[in-house]
Amino acid sequence: MASYFSNVSEEEIKQFHALIANNVKRLRLEHNQSLMDLSLDLGFRSGSFVGSAEACKNNKHFSVEHLYKLSKIFNVPIEEFCKEKGN
Numbered sequence: 001m002a003s004y005f006s007n008v009s010e011e012e013i014k015q016f017h018a019l020i021a022n023n024v025k026r027l028r029l030e031h032n033q034s035l036m037d038l039s040l041d042l043g044f045r046s047g048s049f050v051g052s053a054e055a056c057k058n059n060k061h062f063s064v065e066h067l068y069k070l071s072k073i074f075n076v077p078i079e080e081f082c083k084e085k086g087n
Helices: 010-030 035-042 048-055 064-074 078-082
Strands: none
Touching (some): 010 048, 010 064, 035 048
């Protein structure tokens, strides 16, 4: 049986991670939070992970657990991170 997801390209996955990263950054800025503040709220000791994930650097991206925590921090539904700009 062929996998349904076998036709999902690496580029599509990168674009999806970038969409999420852009939405996290947008919400962080709307809430006037620094990288460090948000990182501490997520349980990190420095801003490097959040900065890398927002910039899609070093193969860092937000996990489902991160998105759940972020939805609580920003008081938004988790699907907010998957919305295209303007939706």
